[in-house]
Structure formats: structure tokens, C-alpha cells
Amino acid sequence: MAKKVAVIMGSDSDWGTVKGAVKMLKSFDVETEVHVMSAHRTPAEASAFASGAREAGFGVIIAAAGKAAHLAGVLAAHTTLPVIGIPIKASTLDGLDALLSTVQMPKGIPVATVAIDGADNAALLAIQILALSDEALSAKLLEMKEEMAEGVREKDAKMQQEAERL
Template identity: 35%
Template sequence: MENPLIGVVISAENELPYMEECERILVGFGIPYEIRVLSIHQAPEKCIEWAKSAASRGLHAIVCGVGWSAPLASVLAAHTILPVIAVPLPVSSMHGLDSLMGMAQTNLGAPIATMAVGKSGAANAGLFAAQLLCLKYPHLVESINSFRAGLSQQVEAKDAALMQDRMRRMSGGGNPPA
């Protein structure tokens, strides 16, 4: 495996299903990454050392799933020069809104880019990390443009299918919606 360019961090295995969306985006762009389970509460020294060494190990950004361990992204940001991208995860009774509020209100000195809650936020975090890499790896620009064009084509196809269905219904080929 190539040296990872992006670090993906979770604090517990139950966060992995959400962060797999970030992985899917990174894999789709051919971006090598590493994924780690780190805990600021149970293994703080390891967590801080990982953050401190991230840049020297060749990482360019860190994507952090923020579930039960809301301080994790802040601690990582405080101990690295790299951009930290937080993804609030809906694992608590507040469905991630607690994590979102915590990440959106960080103190001066440890900035965090905060995405939406859940899988869409994780996917956008992967895309944001890929965009950051475009500054050093210009070949990614075309990949990202193609990805966006694909999204546009999907919307156009859904729109055309919906219009065709509604025209069929209006011309007597089906029952109108209730």
C-alpha cells in the first residue's frame, strides 16, 4: 500500500459504518489513507502522539468521526498543523446534533472544518479531503470534476424518469397520485 495521504479517525467501532462513506470516496479517487481507532479518554498519549506525528508521516489532512467522544477532533486539531475535518455521527440520543454543536463552536487556535451529520457528512469529508489534495496533486482535479459530472447526470436521469412517469399518468396511463 502506498503511504497514506489522509488519516481517518474514529473513537469506537460502532462509528465505522458511517465513516465507510468517507473511505468509499477516498478509494474512488485512488487516495491512500489510514483508518485508526483512537481514544482521548482511554489512551490520550497515543492519540496525541498520533496527531503530532501525522504531518511528518506524510498525511495531508485528518477526517475525524465525532460520536460519543466529542473532544477527539479538538484534541487532534490542537496537536497537528494539518486540517482536521470533523464528521458528527448520529450515535447518541441526540442523533449527532450534540456533536455538531460541539464541533461548530471550537475555540480559537484549533480550527475544525465541520461537515453534516452522518453518512452524507462522511462522504463530503472525503470529498473535501480530496479537494485539499488537489493543491499538491493536480491530477485529482479531473477526477473530482468527473465525479461531480456523474452526480449531475444522476439528477438529470432521475428528473427525466419522474417527468416521464408523470406524463404517463396525466395521459391516462396510470392512476394520479393520491
């Protein structure tokens, strides 16, 4: 049975960034659940969700938060599933506060962290993790990478033509 991915955001204001991850996951036909949970305002719910995520069929949790950005760490503290943090640009520090809050985890509580507002890469990392035990996902990833490479080759050919015209 295919594993699901949970996409948890600390606030509904994060949706503008996070929906990119959901679109990416759905484009790979990965079952996805989306929730708003706060590390600070609903810590019991966040803890309960993470504690039961494996039994609920999840394989990866993606957590997006801005400012203090403790959500990914709180979720990671309550599960053995991989947790991927998306630091959200939500303050006057341009997301650097969220990046540092997400990436600087204590020993024993790892959180894989993508770039500030890096929702697409968070989804792709989740898909790569699931693809370790799902050949169909692995094949879709290989196809996507080949399409990206072909796009670069086409741009290279156009650039070569432009350079020749100079």
C-alpha cells in the same frame, strides 16, 4: 508524492458510518490509514499521532466521534494539517451533542465539520483539499461532478415524461 488521509475514529462502533469515508477515499485512489484513538482514553496516542502526521506524509485528518466528540479538536490542537470532523449519531440526542462538540471550537483551533454521520462528504472534502495540489485528483473530482449532473439530467427527463402523461 501524494499525501495520505488519516481516518481516526473514537471507537470501533463508529466504523459502520466511517467506512463510507474510507470507501470514498479509496475510490479516488487516495492512500488511507484508519485508526481507533480516543480523546479521553488514549489522549497521548492521539496527540502523538497528530503531532507527527505531517512528517508521516498525511495531508488531511478525518476524525469521527460521537457523544462528547472531542477527538477532532484534540487532533486539531496538535497539528497544522486540516482536520475534518464527522459527528457520529451515537446517543439519545441523535448526534446533536457530537455536532456541537465538533463544530464549536475555540479561536485558533479550526475543525471543518460535516453533517451528522456525513462520512462521504468528509472524504470528498479531504479529496478537494488534496486536489489543490494534485491535478489527477482534481480531474477525478470534475468527472464525478459531471456524472452527478448527468444523473440529475436523466431524472429530470424522466420527470418531464411523467408530468406529460398526467
